Amino acid sequence: MAESTSIRKLITGRAIVVPGDDIDTDRIIPARYLRLITFEELGKYAFFDERFDDNGKPRKHPLNDPRFTGGSIMLVNRNFGCGSSREHAPQSLMRMGIQAFVGESFAEIFSGNCTALGLPAARVSHEDAVRLQSFVEADPALVITVDLESLTVSAGGRKVSFTMPDSDRKSLVSGTWDTTAMLLANRDAIKAAAARIPYLGFGAASGGGRG
Amino acid sequence: MGKTLLDKVWDLHKVATLPSGQDQLFIGLHLVHEVTSPQAFQALTDRGLTVLFPQRTFATVDHIIPTDGQRRPFADELAEQMMRAIEENARRHGILFFGNTDDQGIVHIIGPELGLTQPGMTIACGDSHTSTHGALGSLAFGVGTSQIRDILASQTLSLTRPKVRRIEVTGTLRPGVHAKDLIIRIIADLGVNGGIGYAYEYGGPAVSALPMEARLTMCNMSIEGGARAGYINPDSVTFEYLKGRRFVPAGKDYEKAVQFWKGMASDPDADYADTHTLDGSSLEPMISWGINPGQAIGVSGKLPRVSEARPADQEALRKAYDHTGFTEGEPVQGLAVDVAFIGSCTNGRISDLREAARVVKGRKVSSRVKALVVPGSRAVLRQATEEGLPEIFREAGFEWRDAGCSMCLAMNPDKLTGRQVCASSSNRNFIGRQGSPHGRTLLMSPAMAAAAAIAGEVVDARHMLPAGNGRS
Numbered sequence: 001m002a003e004s005t006s007i008r009k010l011i012t013g014r015a016i017v018v019p020g021d022d023i024d025t026d027r028i029i030p031a032r033y034l035r036l037i038t039f040e041e042l043g044k045y046a047f048f049d050e051r052f053d054d055n056g057k058p059r060k061h062p063l064n065d066p067r068f069t070g071g072s073i074m075l076v077n078r079n080f081g082c083g084s085s086r087e088h089a090p091q092s093l094m095r096m097g098i099q100a101f102v103g104e105s106f107a108e109i110f111s112g113n114c115t116a117l118g119l120p121a122a123r124v125s126h127e128d129a130v131r132l133q134s135f136v137e138a139d140p141a142l143v144i145t146v147d148l149e150s151l152t153v154s155a156g157g158r159k160v161s162f163t164m165p166d167s168d169r170k171s172l173v174s175g176t177w178d179t180t181a182m183l184l185a186n187r188d189a190i191k192a193a194a195a196r197i198p199y200l201g202f203g204a205a206s207g208g209g210r211g
Numbered sequence: 212m213g214k215t216l217l218d219k220v221w222d223l224h225k226v227a228t229l230p231s232g233q234d235q236l237f238i239g240l241h242l243v244h245e246v247t248s249p250q251a252f253q254a255l256t257d258r259g260l261t262v263l264f265p266q267r268t269f270a271t272v273d274h275i276i277p278t279d280g281q282r283r284p285f286a287d288e289l290a291e292q293m294m295r296a297i298e299e300n301a302r303r304h305g306i307l308f309f310g311n312t313d314d315q316g317i318v319h320i321i322g323p324e325l326g327l328t329q330p331g332m333t334i335a336c337g338d339s340h341t342s343t344h345g346a347l348g349s350l351a352f353g354v355g356t357s358q359i360r361d362i363l364a365s366q367t368l369s370l371t372r373p374k375v376r377r378i379e380v381t382g383t384l385r386p387g388v389h390a391k392d393l394i395i396r397i398i399a400d401l402g403v404n405g406g407i408g409y410a411y412e413y414g415g416p417a418v419s420a421l422p423m424e425a426r427l428t429m430c431n432m433s434i435e436g437g438a439r440a441g442y443i444n445p446d447s448v449t450f451e452y453l454k455g456r457r458f459v460p461a462g463k464d465y466e467k468a469v470q471f472w473k474g475m476a477s478d479p480d481a482d483y484a485d486t487h488t489l490d491g492s493s494l495e496p497m498i499s500w501g502i503n504p505g506q507a508i509g510v511s512g513k514l515p516r517v518s519e520a521r522p523a524d525q526e527a528l529r530k531a532y533d534h535t536g537f538t539e540g541e542p543v544q545g546l547a548v549d550v551a552f553i554g555s556c557t558n559g560r561i562s563d564l565r566e567a568a569r570v571v572k573g574r575k576v577s578s579r580v581k582a583l584v585v586p587g588s589r590a591v592l593r594q595a596t597e598e599g600l601p602e603i604f605r606e607a608g609f610e611w612r613d614a615g616c617s618m619c620l621a622m623n624p625d626k627l628t629g630r631q632v633c634a635s636s637s638n639r640n641f642i643g644r645q646g647s648p649h650g651r652t653l654l655m656s657p658a659m660a661a662a663a664a665i666a667g668e669v670v671d672a673r674h675m676l677p678a679g680n681g682r683s
């Protein structure tokens with residue numbers, strides 16, 4: 001199933017600094033923009049309530065900062081993406097051009113959603129996160145490289161190492177982060193598991209026994 | 212060394228080890244709602260796939276449904292479109308849909324209520340509060356839409372086994388102190404990111420003593436502490452709760468099921484990654500006052516001073532004061548409240564409404580407060596009606612609504628406006644969560660939210676309970 005287009009080994013681009021701990025998915029994509037049955041329009045609404053005031057006028061926010069326009073690597077801090085499981089959050093950021101995240105830590109469902117979309121979420125130390133952010137603040141044109149093979153983030157000749165769960169790394173570099181086909185390939189083993197799980201054979205008191 | 216419930220459930224459901232090193236796990240129960248599923252059904256169709264085990268997926272509508280009249284079509288066209296999508300997807304794929312039935316309600320309320328949720332199961336839903344179902348001794352966690360697609364297609368997920376943290380609560384909760392207070396305290400102690408990589412196993416005398424609905428409240432907010440799953444080992448409270456529910460085996464089959472359930476509990480000598488202990492007797496009612504649930508204090512406390520907080524927490528505290536406009540060092544009691552919301556998957560069950568009604572009975576909502584009660588399901592609404600609760604709330608000046616998620620996340624018309632402060636029995640006080648980018652949310656138990664509605668400000672609900680009768 002691995003296609004060359006889905007391989008994620010090296011992500012290179014300019015960065016966007018979005019500082020702050022515990023940035024939750026309600027802030028990334030307010031719930032009212034979840035009233036859609038596709039993800040297509042979501043790029044417009046990322047961080048909407050932080051980017052625009054009540055009259056729709058742009059507020060001071062990294063995503064409105066012309067210095068960061070066109071950036072594709074988001075530099076964040078601790079527990080980014082906490083809260084709701086809404087895949088709409090990484091979807092909205094991906095659709096506005098983000099290809100990778102570098103931060104101190106990520107909420108688990110969020111980072112799982114990122115991997116499922118082919119977006120690396122690289123974890124660096126607090127010190128390195130702050131340093132990388134300050135490099136980019138000082139020189140927004142700086143090109144950043146996230147290298148999933150050497151597990152390093154480079155920024156203008158300076159290099160820091162990062163971590164990510166090895167399973168995520170393997171999926172991304174081998175282009176197998178879309179797991180559906182891989183899971184379905186084990187169809188026989190799935191059926192075998194279903195046959196041995198006791199409760200799948202339980203009857204129900206009434207109305208529930210649909211097989 | 213013995214095994215934890217998580218180990219046992221994991222091993223029972225493991226299908227294969229995948230090339231990435233993750234395990235492929237069979238998902239015994241898949242719950243879907245209208246917000247996070249339509250894109251997954253579409254992906255299935257785009258790939259020419261079908262639902263592999265349609266009888267193991269159940270659907271409801273909760274997030275977008277209005278609570279002040281649920282007649283179709285909904286006034287909000289986008290909501291109507293989402294409702295139609297889930298109706299059509301359920302019909303096309305042979306999935307049982309509760310959205311148009313007497314069983315409609317919040318997905319995490321109706322799962323246990325119908326007996327779909329059972330011990331020893333793996334349960335997934337495209338909603339972070341799926342951790343709720345762990346209260347019955349299942350391994351239950353929220354997933355994103357890509358994973359919903361995977362479950363629909365294969366009834367399995369690619370997952371990494373979490374570590375297990377034992378959270379031991381000794382002592383006894385004092386009268387007027389609820390499961391909500393306990394879980395908020397745990398989140399405040401361990402941090403909103405403390406649980407990343409862990410499942411929380413709650414136990415100890417104070418947890419064993421909790422009735423099932425209180426346990427559901429507790430496990431519900433595991434995710435607010437960063438733990439994707441939280442669970443309580445199944446025991447006699449669990450088995451009694453399940454007996455006679457619609458999707459639970461009956462008669463001899465029930466006895467067989469109980470044997471299976473008992474065997475799934477953690478062994479006495481189970482191995483935990485670590486243990487956190489707290490004294491349940493020391494707790495008082497809690498209020499999450501800031502911009503995440505872990506920014507919380509007891510009702511007798513004062514809002515923290517930034518300079519006295521741990522350095523790692525100071526930035527988030529500053530951000531909290533920027534947003535709330537509250538004053539460092541001021542007592543939390545006396546904070547003025549504009550709205551009171553009683554409901555949600557955290558606290559929208561019948562016992563929650565009873566607790567709130569005990570405070571409300573014979574009193575009036577403050578003239579400055581808009582107060583609403585939103586039952587978590589139509590079954591809760593029916594039970595409450597049978598017990599005369601709607602009259603108690605209405606006479607006091609509360610609005611009594613239909614079932615749904617409502618003002619917990621404001622995807623339907625129930626929203627804060629401007630800088631309103633809401634005393635809320637829900638689970639998140641994130642900026643903008645309740646529908647106004649400037650709104651402020653104080654998380655607390657239903658009894659505390661009811662008391663705040665009456666007083667027009669944060670008060671200690673224990674002083675408003677009938678004498679000598681504060682125990683839940």
